[in-house]
Amino acid sequence: MKAKAFDTRLFKRILQYTKPYRLLFYGVIASAVGLAIFSALRPYLLKSTVDDYIKTHDAHGLLLYISLMGFVLMLEVLSQFYFVLWANVLGQDIVKDIRMKLFRHLLSFKMRYFDMAPVGQLITRSVSDIESIARIFSQGLFMIFSDLLKMVAVLIFMFWMNWKLAWIATLAMPVLVYITRIFQRKMQVAFEEVRLQVANMNTFVQERVTGMKIVQLFNREDIEAEKFRDINHKHRHAWVKTILYNSIFFPIADIISSVTLGLVVWYGCSLILGGNLNTTFGDLFTYTMYIGMLFNPLRQIADKFNEMQLGMISANRVFEILDTEDQVQQNGSIEAPSFNGEILFRDVHFSYTGKEEVIKGIDLSVKAGQMVAIVGSTGAGKSTIINLLNRFYEIDSGEILIDGQNIVNYKLDSLRKQIAVVLQDVFLFADSIFHNITLHNPAISREEVISAAKKIGIHEFIQSLPDGYDYNVKERGAMLSSGQRQLIAFLRAYVSNPSILVLDEATSSVDTHTEEMIQHATETLTSGRTSIVIAHRLATVINADKIVVMDKGLIVEEGTHAELLGRSDGYYRNLYDSQFLSEEKAN
Structure with a gap:
């Protein structure tokens, strides 16, 4: 107008x-x-x-x-x-x-x-x-x-x-x-x-x-x-x-x-x-x-x-x-409880633009307390799974259920409160480490943050910084390395005490020492809760309860690491062999 x-x-x-x-x-x-x-x-x-x-x-x-x-x-x-x-x-x-x-x-x-x-x-x-x-x-x-x-x-x-x-x-x-x-x-x-x-x-x-x-x-x-x-x-x-x-x-x-x-x-x-x-x-x-x-x-x-x-x-x-009506529909009336964590994708279709589908009718089942890894090449649709689970985007058709209830029936804020996500590209505000962890939630005390940091093994790292937990990381966390920002993101997820944990490429592009800290943090976070891990590096998901292989918006294989590796002509086996072969050449 x-x-x-x-x-x-x-x-x-x-x-x-x-x-x-x-x-x-x-x-x-x-x-x-x-x-x-x-x-x-x-x-x-x-x-x-x-x-x-x-x-x-x-x-x-x-x-x-x-x-x-x-x-x-x-x-x-x-x-x-x-x-x-x-x-x-x-x-x-x-x-x-x-x-x-x-x-x-x-x-x-x-x-x-x-x-x-x-x-x-x-x-x-x-x-x-x-x-x-x-x-x-x-x-x-x-x-x-x-x-x-x-x-x-x-x-x-x-x-x-x-x-x-x-x-x-x-x-x-x-x-x-x-x-x-x-x-x-x-x-x-x-x-x-x-x-x-x-x-x-x-x-x-x-x-x-x-x-x-x-x-x-x-x-x-x-x-x-x-x-x-x-x-x-x-x-x-x-x-x-x-x-x-x-x-x-x-x-x-x-x-x-x-x-x-x-x-x-x-x-x-x-x-x-x-x-x-x-x-x-x-x-x-x-x-x-x-x-x-x-x-x-x-x-x-x-x-x-x-x-x-x-x-x-x-x-x-x-x-x-x-006047723009592009809000996430919040018609849900059910207060999301502390989930058991059973997740079900049933014939889910999705496209970002309304034209070309990114997710092409997938069916995915995650049992409560299970650690499921999703792997595949770039553009396969792995990260889209996270966006749909958190209702950042609405699916075109099908349904997504948590504990047997369609996620659209849950109140949006309570749904997202029960799902913690650690992204590869961690965003930090120009604020102290403490406030980046709690996001100014008054219900989370400093003592709880310090206790959680000790459990996942990053308390000493934070204390080594000037001003410790009060250290200002500046805009987008510019004062920290990518690995350090990921550690802060792990702690942020941990103190929110989620029912479901999602790790998206959380161990990529870090040094060996930081990767060890992240692996320890991952084990602590995933213990006793449903976890979805998305990774390019297959070595990080070998111990997953189930590995889901995606390609071009479809699930092409499912199984444990041993089961998938046993398929000589399988997609996962080829992906695994090519990745480790490239790492051997690099060494």
Whole structure:
């Protein structure tokens, strides 16, 4: 949906978020009304001062009116203070609620959504776009409302004082309104392009910073710099358009305002010199102020309208995500207990894109407490099994059961709580080791973490790090090796006390010492619970209760290591022989 400057439906939706802050909302309206009245009243008092007291040399009356003007000025200042304060606070309260709602919505999406959506764009929507929505209230809507009230109040005073001079100012307004409308349309298109280029730049920079090692390893610095130059140029070009339109509009608005003021002064002086008793020098003094107060808000409305357009465009982008229905269905009503761990895949079909199937009707049975290894070549569908078991993706057909109950019948959070996964590519947050293990779960104490670390044999490793369990591993665990990150992941899984454990390539690409620690951790974790181990290295799954061999989304063989190795022409035997032959050549 394309954002409109005055998209009524979208605007009403944004205003829905003001409901919890009605008192604050009405406070902003009240302060805007007071600001308009006191702003328009002050010049009128100047007219009375000039005509009634300065002209007649009435010192007592002059002092009274100056005091009155000072009092009105103080009321105007207070109105301005509360108007700006409450409008900005309201804007921040609203974006706080929208940001929270957006983040919770993102947390509920299927993995498929994140597979397709650029991370940089999601960051832009969640941070800068939402912040722009706040400007609808702090710099857009209420500012425009306040300026319009000022203009109405000024026009009322102008016609009440001298309708002949008021008509001169009024006749110039349609010209400025027409020019303002053209300016608004041009700026809407320009701002849409600006937001698009900002999102593109965020996406590009985020990906290159994340993949900086690849960029430098393959000497892509010059190529990536050239790509960024092109994106940066488009970003600059989009902003230059807005600058150009501003450079044209505001001088034209100033010229119209100055010409109108000149005509009012000329006509007013001609009336006074012609003996018109209804026109005074106080009128001219006041009208020089009123002209500015009438045209400056109109000029500023265009500027504030730009802010509102930015906010509306940003709101449209944010609501597009909020309106996306790609959540994991949570219709289950059964609280997942501490599973026995019996798992059954029954004629399961699945495809990531809805076209080519990755899992082609598999049947897989895992008994409670059993350790089952899944092996096969890259792309065979091994890791997909994990994604389906945790309901990161929904199957196309068939069913997956745990302890005889379809997993869709379990409450999603309770299901995932009973399944712990250790991935090959371990993700750690820029936080302490302790918090990366507990994930800020207050139910897990430091004593429990230390006890678990001792059981799986990594307590000494953690203690050897600076600050021990409080050691900050930095973004994505950059301060640790891949093997050390995997050990932390093992401990994270262990303290969650799962009923089912899944290890995905958890012992690949590590040194011998770390592999020994991981093997010990694996034995501790798998003891007494159902375990699914996915591995390329067949030496790590020899002792599995059952080995499942997959190829191109199908289960081609099942059995123990000895049974499968006994099949001379079997897939597993060929895989085993080729792997050990390559290792012998490497040695």
